[in-house]
Amino acid sequence: MTGPVVVGLDGSAASVTAAWWAASEAAERHLPVVLLHSWTTQPLDVPIAQEAHNKKRYGHDVLQRTAAELLHRHGDLALTTELVSDPAAQALLSHGENAAMLVLGSRGHGSVASFLLGSISLHVLGLAQCPAVAVRAGAPAVEAGWEHPAAADRDEVVVGVQELGPDAEPLLEFAFTAAELSGTRVCAVRALPVSALVTHPQAFAAQQADRDREAEERTRLAAVLIPWREKFPDVPVVEHVAMGSAAQVLLAASAHSRLTVIGRRRHPSRRTWKLGPVAHAALHHVPCPVAVVPHD
Structure with missing residues (x-):
């Protein structure tokens, strides 16, 4: 398996949990990680003004905060961040042509969502050319593994x-x-x-x-x-x-x-x-x- 592990990151709890999982998988597979944020496709509940400048600043903060957390956990992880203007689904599917896998957050139990609408994540899961992984917010296997080597x-x-x-x-x-x-x-x-x-x-x-x-x-x-x-x-x-x-x-x-x-x-x-x-x-x-x- 070649190519990076690409994570769709929007700042939600689900996407951060997805980033945790992706970093662990990438470290084990010796693959780089790309944290991707679409500043034009953000959650409805983000408490920011609608101006493009503020949206970009929010996206930059989300990327930098999550990157710092992952590098603290995996010091030798090859990690890059991308702040893009393309719609989230389009950007992820484009990366999926050369990625080892795509990783998305899932709110679970009744909806699968990573970005603005659940249909976006479903669209990616249904069209990606590489394996696409949905990670639920609060997934016990992920959060236990974040604190311990593995969930028993x-x-x-x-x-x-x-x-x-x-x-x-x-x-x-x-x-x-x-x-x-x-x-x-x-x-x-x-x-x-x-x-x-x-x-x-x-x-x-x-x-x-x-x-x-x-x-x-x-x-x-x-x-x-x-x-x-x-x-x-x-x-x-x-x-x-x-x-x-x-x-x-x-x-x-x-x-x-x-x-x-x-x-x-x-x-x-x-x-x-x-x-x-x-x-x-x-x-x-x-x-x-x-x-x-x-x-x-």
Whole structure:
């Protein structure tokens, strides 16, 4: 993975928490950090006048204050700041063409927002050419790790594997790399839809079929993970296959994860973006950082 870790910073608690997480990831990966602030796209509750001069001064102060905090924590971190006039989403997507990852703040529980409107962050998450990570304000794995080396009860990276072919490779690469760097395990999650309800005497046969299908899918998932176990021999791996909707199974598996990784198909047009129901559920409800990784 090359390129910088680019953080969208607007001065909100969520964006500052995102910067903490980004700095730790960049330090572990030996990557530079870029703190990016769009002075034309600021939170509605910023208590400043609307003149351009004051907006720029606010942005400069936010960047310098956060940079000083990160450098105090990571003294050898290569860090730069950028105060831009381009709209936040446009600036981040432009950086995403050459970045290792983009990092955004998330208010969580009902809205995903980093800058002026939640739709801006969703737009970035849906169109970024590189992995984009949403970090919730007050994320326990992040804030505990800021004070201590790691959050003791956040000991795995969860990755949703709904595609078992080449589409899963970017997700698994991201998840295994993150787990290796943090010294945690990977939990590969796959959901299977429950058979439609049937009446007796067909119910027993349907339940048996579900159990057989679950065992079969667990075997298929284990086969997909073989080359990743070989590439990352020091990373423990567990397979989690469960009946239920993909969103429900992923949310349950992510209750105590330090990072959840999900996939998103690339879109041929930069004007068209879509995040599916699983991505929306994870971004709104998973308590840890959520990485959205594009794939073909």
